[in-house]
Amino acid sequence: MVPVARRNLLAEKGRLAISVAGVAFAVLLTLLVLSLYRGWSSVGKLIERLPGDVWIAQQGTSGPFNSSSYLTGGLEDKLAGISGVQLVLPVYAREMSFDHKGKELRVFFMALDAPAGAPLSQDVRERFLPAEGDVNLDTVFADEAGVGVGDTLDVQGRALRVARISAGGNAALTQFAFLNAEDARQIFGVPGVVTFYLLTTSAGAEVNAIEAAAKEVVPKSEARTSEEFAGQISKTVEKGFLPVVGVLVGLGIVVGGAVIGLTTYTATIEKSRDFGVLKALGASGAYLYRIVITQSLIVGVLGSLLGVIASAIAADLIQRSIPEFLTEFWWTDAALVVGGALAMAVVASFVPVRRINGIDPAMVFRA
């Protein structure tokens, strides 16, 4: 078959380029917003990487950030006696503000109180269990604070040396910083109180049973899996972010659809005489519609591919240059957006159908 659609588009290369760029921009907008959403939705992942899988918190604690949790300290041995519990780590956590070189900084301090012989990997110890007087920071916070490894932070009169800076502790609204448990006790200044107990359970252990037993040990407490606990952070982010995502994704779809629709419509109008000639030659409606839909799909496919490539590059660049912006590029999102763009292309190709139907083939006899 003669590729009439392709020839028509290539005959107007400038307009084709603008149309493809328009669709690519719409796809870029949509995918960037989605990658930001994915990035922000995964802010709780750090909780899941901590050494433990069940969190005991004060009843009514909706998550690590949103509410306070005060539990009686020194109950770790009793909790360790619950069937299915292998290890118990008291956790001290609190978001705090402090000054550093005249700048007010805010960070979410967390300390795991692990006994000396606790079966923890070297990586976990280095990352989450700094020595007394040390603090491990997230890269985003370190950038914001303007500190590097070896610098000292003064928090509530206690000097903390920056021992390690690593990625993955950015929770969008705040960043995690890991302290030694002794430093946390001194800085927080609430003796005999822990924020959470983090339990490592054996495979197949029943969370409900552990929760029931834990309540006997720690009054007015509740248990949540790490996944649930992390999910609380994601939920908070999603609650504030989803409506914005919805609007921007909708905007991207409308822009993309409008660009494809306009391109197809103008290309059809400009080629009205050609369509009239084809009608006069006996072309069926299906043949003519195939030309229109192919034109529309070519613009949709080229624009989508360009948009996906640009989005993948842009998401990576944004993550590197502005670490506060958490981006996570999902290829499944890209596939969905491309599918959406192609669906829009098909829908947009219906716009000029009436126009084609209305073309009088007798026009071919008019000079």
Next chain:
Amino acid sequence: MNDQRPILRVEHVSKVFGSGRTLVRAVDDVDFAASSGEMVVIMGPSGSGKTTLLTMIGGLLRPTSGRIFIDGIDVTAMRRGELPRVRRHHVGFVFQTFNLLDALSAQENVEVALNVAGVAGGEARERARALLVEAGLEGRLDFKAKDLSGGEKQRVCIARALANEPRLLLADEPTANLDTRHGHEVMELLHDLTRGQGRTAIVVSHDLRLREMADRVLWLADGRLRELGPGEEDPYLAAGRGRRETGRG
């Protein structure tokens, strides 16, 4: 090769536009037939209804009354949706303004007519190529339509008209946009295709030179058709004299 078998029969065809005081009878009770191998030239002043008649024969406009048969098929009795099939397989069009698709090459312009009729791929390419070679355009196959000269465009248009081997060729002022030499070449080509291949050609034109090549010349004035005899005087001169005598024009 005129075998006297009518490929086209036009029976008492009329076309009326408007109504009441604005009523215009563009074609008035036209009745004629054209046989295989015959080239019929229809002449007449501007606005006499020539193109309207051609448009109706081509199935692009419905007559107000009368019947048109192409290859024995009553196209006036067909539903609107059935007419494209007749145009695909039974009629070839040659236009005054060529009506080539500018974005396509010469070969693709012919090939597209085959595609429309369901012939695709290598077969369509080969047939398009053969038709253009026959039309003397071997060196212009890949030229974009817009890059061809007027004469070349008309040859491509003729090759396209022949692509689906129709029995009836309808040509609307095929030489109007061509110089004398190219106009003559195009008419010779049309003549050969009609006579040599047993087709019927209906050519609408102002061009008096076509009279020499025509088997019959029909004169259409004010929607009414009559046959011009071989010795009859130049109808345009006669029409002009008539207007002067009656004080019109």
